[in-house]
Amino acid sequence: MSNSENAADTAFPFIVHAPEPEINITVYDAFDQEKGSALGGTLELDLSPGLYTVRSDRMGQIEDEIIRHGGPTETTARLPPYYSPAPLADAKSSHEYYTGPSQRYSHEVTAPPLGDGKQDAQLFVFIRATSAEAFHGGRFNGELSIMDSDGNLITRADESNTTSSTQDGWLAFSAKAVSGFYIARYRIGNFSRDVAVFLPSQWQTQVFLTYHGVVLPQGMRVFLARPSDGFHASDEIIRSVDIALTGLQNDDQRLPGGAMHDALHGKFDNPMLGLLAAHFLLRRETPDADSVATVLANLHSLIPDSPDLAALELISASRFGEPLTSFKVPFPPMLRAGLEAILALSTDHPELVPEESLLDRIATRLLGDSPWSSWESLDYRDANTLPAQETDEEIDWVQAAVLDSLEQILKRGSSYNLNGIARSLGIPERTVNKAIDALDRRTNTDLRGTFRKGLEFLETSLQDDNQRARIREKAASLISRLLK
Amino acid sequence: MPQQPTDYALIVGIDDYPNFRSLAGAKNDAAAFEEWVLDSTQGGGVPTENCHTVLSEPDPVRPIQDDIDEKLEEIQAAIKNKGPTEVRRFYLYFSGHGLSSNRLGMDLCLGKWSRNRRRQALDANDYHKVVAGWGKFSEIILLYDCCRVRMSNAHGRECGLGSPRPDDVTGSDRYFIGYATEFQNLAMEAEVGGIDPSSGQESLVRGHFTSALLAALWGGAARDEGGVPASRLKGYLETVTIEIAERNGHKQKPEVLNGFPKDNEPVFGTAVPASYNVEIRFSPQRTGEMVLVGPDNQEIRRAPATGGPWRLQLSTGLHIIEDTVSGDIQPIRYEKLAGVRNVEF
Numbered sequence: 001m002s003n004s005e006n007a008a009d010t011a012f013p014f015i016v017h018a019p020e021p022e023i024n025i026t027v028y029d030a031f032d033q034e035k036g037s038a039l040g041g042t043l044e045l046d047l048s049p050g051l052y053t054v055r056s057d058r059m060g061q062i063e064d065e066i067i068r069h070g071g072p073t074e075t076t077a078r079l080p081p082y083y084s085p086a087p088l089a090d091a092k093s094s095h096e097y098y099t100g101p102s103q104r105y106s107h108e109v110t111a112p113p114l115g116d117g118k119q120d121a122q123l124f125v126f127i128r129a130t131s132a133e134a135f136h137g138g139r140f141n142g143e144l145s146i147m148d149s150d151g152n153l154i155t156r157a158d159e160s161n162t163t164s165s166t167q168d169g170w171l172a173f174s175a176k177a178v179s180g181f182y183i184a185r186y187r188i189g190n191f192s193r194d195v196a197v198f199l200p201s202q203w204q205t206q207v208f209l210t211y212h213g214v215v216l217p218q219g220m221r222v223f224l225a226r227p228s229d230g231f232h233a234s235d236e237i238i239r240s241v242d243i244a245l246t247g248l249q250n251d252d253q254r255l256p257g258g259a260m261h262d263a264l265h266g267k268f269d270n271p272m273l274g275l276l277a278a279h280f281l282l283r284r285e286t287p288d289a290d291s292v293a294t295v296l297a298n299l300h301s302l303i304p305d306s307p308d309l310a311a312l313e314l315i316s317a318s319r320f321g322e323p324l325t326s327f328k329v330p331f332p333p334m335l336r337a338g339l340e341a342i343l344a345l346s347t348d349h350p351e352l353v354p355e356e357s358l359l360d361r362i363a364t365r366l367l368g369d370s371p372w373s374s375w376e377s378l379d380y381r382d383a384n385t386l387p388a389q390e391t392d393e394e395i396d397w398v399q400a401a402v403l404d405s406l407e408q409i410l411k412r413g414s415s416y417n418l419n420g421i422a423r424s425l426g427i428p429e430r431t432v433n434k435a436i437d438a439l440d441r442r443t444n445t446d447l448r449g450t451f452r453k454g455l456e457f458l459e460t461s462l463q464d465d466n467q468r469a470r471i472r473e474k475a476a477s478l479i480s481r482l483l484k
Numbered sequence: 485m486p487q488q489p490t491d492y493a494l495i496v497g498i499d500d501y502p503n504f505r506s507l508a509g510a511k512n513d514a515a516a517f518e519e520w521v522l523d524s525t526q527g528g529g530v531p532t533e534n535c536h537t538v539l540s541e542p543d544p545v546r547p548i549q550d551d552i553d554e555k556l557e558e559i560q561a562a563i564k565n566k567g568p569t570e571v572r573r574f575y576l577y578f579s580g581h582g583l584s585s586n587r588l589g590m591d592l593c594l595g596k597w598s599r600n601r602r603r604q605a606l607d608a609n610d611y612h613k614v615v616a617g618w619g620k621f622s623e624i625i626l627l628y629d630c631c632r633v634r635m636s637n638a639h640g641r642e643c644g645l646g647s648p649r650p651d652d653v654t655g656s657d658r659y660f661i662g663y664a665t666e667f668q669n670l671a672m673e674a675e676v677g678g679i680d681p682s683s684g685q686e687s688l689v690r691g692h693f694t695s696a697l698l699a700a701l702w703g704g705a706a707r708d709e710g711g712v713p714a715s716r717l718k719g720y721l722e723t724v725t726i727e728i729a730e731r732n733g734h735k736q737k738p739e740v741l742n743g744f745p746k747d748n749e750p751v752f753g754t755a756v757p758a759s760y761n762v763e764i765r766f767s768p769q770r771t772g773e774m775v776l777v778g779p780d781n782q783e784i785r786r787a788p789a790t791g792g793p794w795r796l797q798l799s800t801g802l803h804i805i806e807d808t809v810s811g812d813i814q815p816i817r818y819e820k821l822a823g824v825r826n827v828e829f
Binding site for chain 1: 599600601602603604633639641642644666705715716718719720722723724726737777778779780781800801802803804813815
């Protein structure tokens with residue numbers, strides 16, 4: 001046949017049904033021209049005979065099917081493969097040898113309680129390989145510890161407080177706990193990552209991780225369930241939460257299926273769904289105040305002390321132009337979207353991130369490869385821990401980035417604005433100031449003075465070109481010396 | 485294609501990241517794209533003096549931002565006094581490491597990039613704004629074969645050229661942006677076999693996205709009358725990048741934004757639909773009849789698998805080989821390879 005687009009002799013109906021509402025279907029012809037697409041529902045086209053590719057796309061997970069179209073065609077697009085660390089019923093790497101133990105140990109404790117006080121919460125951690133074959137009957141490398149909010153070690157997962165199968169490749173940790181904020185630490189070799197974990201009262205916090213030679217915390221999934229319910233591999237809401245987390249990570253604006261409807265109509269009893277729904281609503285260009293208020297009110301009745309809820313209330317106030325002065329977010333929210341919003345707002349409202357608070361100290365150490373708030377570990381009891389840095393470099397990344405920004409100011413002739421630098425780096429302005437102080441101390445210079453006084457003078461009143469050039473040269477030389 | 489004096493290109497390939505993880509195929513990719521850009525028989529036809537290529541060097545580490553800004557400045561100077569009919573298309577191709585802070589942008593990592601020097605990257609959005617702000621190019625083609633992994637507190641440098649710029653270019657409908665991956669994902673590279681012509685020894689490593697891009701431009705996505713329309717290039721990249729990645733055991737889904745209207749879209753080069761030689765070998769488990777089907781759903785060959793390998797010449801467009809017993813299907817498409825395309829089925 002000719003490969004011309006207009007080669008149709010006879011066109012026949014080509015009807016494709018989306019297998020689920022949140023799945024985007026696209027039809028391509030044999031020459032990769034898109035013939036049509038639809039989000040959910042049914043796509044109806046008239047196409048000439050030929051080979052067509054029907055693509056299903058759910059939050060970036062895709063599945064293609066080639067269709068021979070020689071007469072009327074009606075088909076349902078395939079479901080894209082679905083991956084999750086949680087052994088959910090239809091996830092591709094779920095196996096009954098993971099589903100069974102994960103459900104069982106979400107109802108049994110394997111470890112002594114966490115914390116001293118009323119044990120009104122639970123923590124359930126399930127780590128598993130993608131398959132028993134992939135685990136090769138090996139052992140779990142790495143280390144998982146739980147610390148309190150001050151960084152004091154509470155427990156470390158080991159043979160005494162976990163149940164595992166080295167044949168199938170899974171490990172379960174399950175304990176009652178005092179509700180509140182904890183830090184989970186995953187150490188692999190010389191690198192360790194800390195993750196914010198908040199255990200709300202009257203809820204079981206379920207953490208699922210994939211193991212592939214090492215634990216992969218960046219893909220972690222966290223769900224909340226009533227302790228009496230435990231984990232159910234076939235729970236549709238958990239599946240929606242799981243997919244929505246991928247969407248949040250990928251900046252996708254869609255919440256699967258009827259999940260948003262459930263969230264808006266107060267039907268959810270899984271607070272994680274409410275947290276995600278609120279984030280999705282607040283990301284919209286014009287968020288609906290009533291919908292946001294409804295979801296936040298529901299969350300208030302379920303997890304009133306959650307830092308994630310506090311962060312959402314702060315974001316909501318910011319989006320709707322309300323004053324932010326009364327807000328306090330004592331601990332990092334679990335969802336990175338909330339944490340980054342707090343840090344962004346703190347450039348204009350420094351009181352949101354009090355000096356030396358946990359938020360302040362982790363601001364320069366954040367890891368961005370996960371929907372969860374995680375950061376390179378630090379010694380919480382050492383107030384002088386510096387931002388993460390490579391050993392072969394003399395200055396840390398904040399100092400390097402500040403110098404870099406100052407260099408840009410010089411080059412572009414833009415104004416000296418530490419708040420702008422802080423905003424572009426996503427860190428508090430105080431941290432930028434500290435970096436400049438450190439640079440001044442290191443080199444016995446007056447970087448701030450040179451820039452602020454010099455450039456302001458240069459911009460506003462200095463008319464002599466030679467003097468202007470000398471000031472610029474001095475500033476450039478300072479930067480170049482420091483960046484060496 | 486005759487030379488296109490109205491077109492300009494800036495091509496960057498960075499393998500050398502001494503303080504991070506060096507790559508092996510970015511310079512190869514940039515050189516291969518440059519070959520297409522400069523080719524005046526079927527390729528882009530960009531005159532040599534309009535094409536600026538920057539390849540990395542390890543010691544001292546190059547390029548730095550100034551190296552790239554200087555090339556861009558040369559292009560700016562070259563078009564400054566030209567009228568609307570004298571300036572048409574701008575290609576920016578980058579192959580190297582990349583990061584992304586949001587869905588609509590990315591940072592292109594320079595050789596000095598490291599976790600401590602995380603501003604040693606170029607803000608691709610800002611460079612786009614600068615070029616668009618010149619108001620000269622009616623077609624802006626941006627191709628990024630790099631990762632879009634997110635890193636906190638990382639934001640690339642803005643373009644060093646001070647020019648009046650519009651606040652935002654997202655409303656413009658005169659651009660084509662090819663990202664090798666979707667936001668948050670890794671772009672992969674793989675050995676494609678053969679000998680590196682530059683060294684005569686090393687295996688050639690090429691990004692999956694650039695492999696698909698070059699196959700498309702050299703005829704894989706060409707229309708009958710010659711040339712590759714933007715809409716076909718988009719579809720080809722979206723399909724074939726995934727297939728190449730899967731064959732190498734990777735997952736990689738490109739994201740292509742085509743801002744051109746269908747009735748007035750750019751056509752790249754003049755390549756005609758490519759033909760290529762294929763050898764299809766059947767697994768011993770396949771014993772029934774096999775069918776090769778062409779893009780128009782017409783059978784090209786039907787024979788038992790036991791009859792040995794099939795040697796054929798195919799043209800562009802999707803073909804499938806189908807096992808009539810199991811119903812298994814395998815797609816076959818043109819890819820730019822030297823010699824015979826081997827298909828195991």
